[in-house]
Amino acid sequence: MQPLNLPPRLLMGPGPINCYPRVLNALSTQLVGQFDPAMTAVMDEVMALYRKVFKTHNQHTLLVDGTSRAGIEALLVSALEPGDKVLVPIFGRFGHLLAEICERAGARVETIITPWGSVFDAEQIEQAIVRHQPKVLAIVQGDTSTTMLQPLEDLGAICRQYDVLFYCDATASIGGNAFNTDAWQLDAVSVGLQKCLGGPSGSAPITLSERYVSHVRKRHHIEAGIRDKQYARPTGSRIQSNYFDVPMLLDYWSNERLNHHTEAAAMLFCARECAINLLEEGLEQVIARHQLAGGAMLAGIQAMELEIYGDIRHKMNNAVGVMIPAKLDGEAVRNELLTRFNIEIGTSFGPLKGKIWRIGTMGYNAREDAVLHTLQALETVLRRHQCAPKPGIGVDTALAHYDKARSL
Known part of the structure; x- marks a missing residue:
C-alpha cells in the first residue's frame, strides 16, 4: 500500500x-x-x-x-x-x-x-x-x-x-x-x-x-x-x-x-x-516538429544500417518500423532498452510479430533530445548484442539532420 x-x-x-x-x-x-x-x-x-x-x-x-x-x-x-x-x-x-x-x-x-x-x-x-x-x-x-x-x-x-x-x-x-x-x-x-x-x-x-x-x-x-x-x-x-x-x-x-x-x-x-x-504552438508548426523528429529518427536508423519496414513514401511522420536483424533477439534488445536505459520502443503483432520494432516520435517526445537519447541507447544495446553499427553514426546523422533543418 x-x-x-x-x-x-x-x-x-x-x-x-x-x-x-x-x-x-x-x-x-x-x-x-x-x-x-x-x-x-x-x-x-x-x-x-x-x-x-x-x-x-x-x-x-x-x-x-x-x-x-x-x-x-x-x-x-x-x-x-x-x-x-x-x-x-x-x-x-x-x-x-x-x-x-x-x-x-x-x-x-x-x-x-x-x-x-x-x-x-x-x-x-x-x-x-x-x-x-x-x-x-x-x-x-x-x-x-x-x-x-x-x-x-x-x-x-x-x-x-x-x-x-x-x-x-x-x-x-x-x-x-x-x-x-x-x-x-x-x-x-x-x-x-x-x-x-x-x-x-x-x-x-x-x-x-x-x-x-x-x-x-x-x-x-x-x-x-x-x-x-x-x-x-x-x-x-x-x-x-x-x-x-x-x-x-x-x-x-x-x-x-x-x-x-x-x-x-x-x-x-x-x-x-x-x-x-x-493550437498555441500552431497546427502547422506541430506537424513540422513531428516531421523533423521523425525524419531525424529515420535518418539515424538508416545510418546504423538497419532496414526500414514498408513503403517509406507513405510512412507516418510520427512512427517508423525497423526490421529486426535476423541474428538478433528483438525482445532481448527491447528489454535491455527498457530495464537499463528506461526507454520503451514497440514490438508488433500479427504477421509482423517478432519481425519489426516500432519507434515513435510523438507529442511531447517529438523533440531532439528524445530522438538522440533513443538512438544512442539503441546503438549501445545493438553493440552489446554483437550487432555493431559504426560508433556514434546514428546520433551524428540525426544531429546533422537537425542542423540542416535549422540552416534552411
Whole structure:
C-alpha cells in the first residue's frame, strides 16, 4: 500500500507516450458538478477548440468518455443498422478492428486488403465502392501496426458521388500529420489523446458532419406525445448501445444538457489542455516538429544500417518500423532498452510479430533530445548484442539532420 512510484520511462514506442507537463497538471484540477455553469462552459470551450484541431466547422464536435476505441465504436455502432453494408479497406491491424466492430453491430462487412507495409490508392477504393455499394466507408488514416499513413484527400469526393458515409479513425495520426476534416469531406472522425496530442488514454474527441448526424437521428425518432426525451423510446431501429448512442451524446453536449452519463471531468480537462497546447504552438508548426523528429529518427536508423519496414513514401511522420536483424533477439534488445536505459520502443503483432520494432516520435517526445537519447541507447544495446553499427553514426546523422533543418 505504498504510494505509486513508477519508473521514469521515456516512451518512444507507437503510443501511449509521455504527456505534456501541462496536461498532467490538468489532471489535478478540482471537480465541480457536471451541470455547474463552470463545467458546461468548459465543455463548450472544448467543442470550439477541437473544431480547430479537426479543421472543421462541424457544430457536432465533442468528446466520448473512454479510450480511442470508445470513439470508434460510438460512431460505427450508431451509424450501422443490422444488414447495412460497410466497406473496410485493411492495411494493418486496426483495419481488422474496424471490421470486427462493424460485424458486432450486425453489418455486412466487405473488406479489401493490401499487403502490410503498403496503402491503397483512391482508384482501388472507388472500385470497391462501386462493386459493393456500402452505406459506410470506414478507414484508418495512420495504422501504428505498420507505421503507414493512408492518403484520404480524394476519398471524400468519391463517397459523396456514391452517397456513402465517410468515417475515419485518425487516432495515431492527428496532430503529427496533415488532417483536414472539411476539405476532405469526412462525415465522422474519432481520435484519442495518447499519440501526437500528448495526453493520456481515456478520452475520444469526435467530429460529425450534418450528413452523419441527420442519418443517425433518423434512428432516434421520438414517439409522438412523449415530452421527456430522456425516457422516450425510439421508433426506428434501436442503436445497440446505450452508452455509445450518438444522438443521446449529442443531446448531452447540446444546450439541452439531457443527462446521459456523468462526464469524465478530469479527462475533459486533459483534452482541453491537449488542444490548447497544440493550437498555441500552431497546427502547422506541430506537424513540422513531428516531421523533423521523425525524419531525424529515420535518418539515424538508416545510418546504423538497419532496414526500414514498408513503403517509406507513405510512412507516418510520427512512427517508423525497423526490421529486426535476423541474428538478433528483438525482445532481448527491447528489454535491455527498457530495464537499463528506461526507454520503451514497440514490438508488433500479427504477421509482423517478432519481425519489426516500432519507434515513435510523438507529442511531447517529438523533440531532439528524445530522438538522440533513443538512438544512442539503441546503438549501445545493438553493440552489446554483437550487432555493431559504426560508433556514434546514428546520433551524428540525426544531429546533422537537425542542423540542416535549422540552416534552411
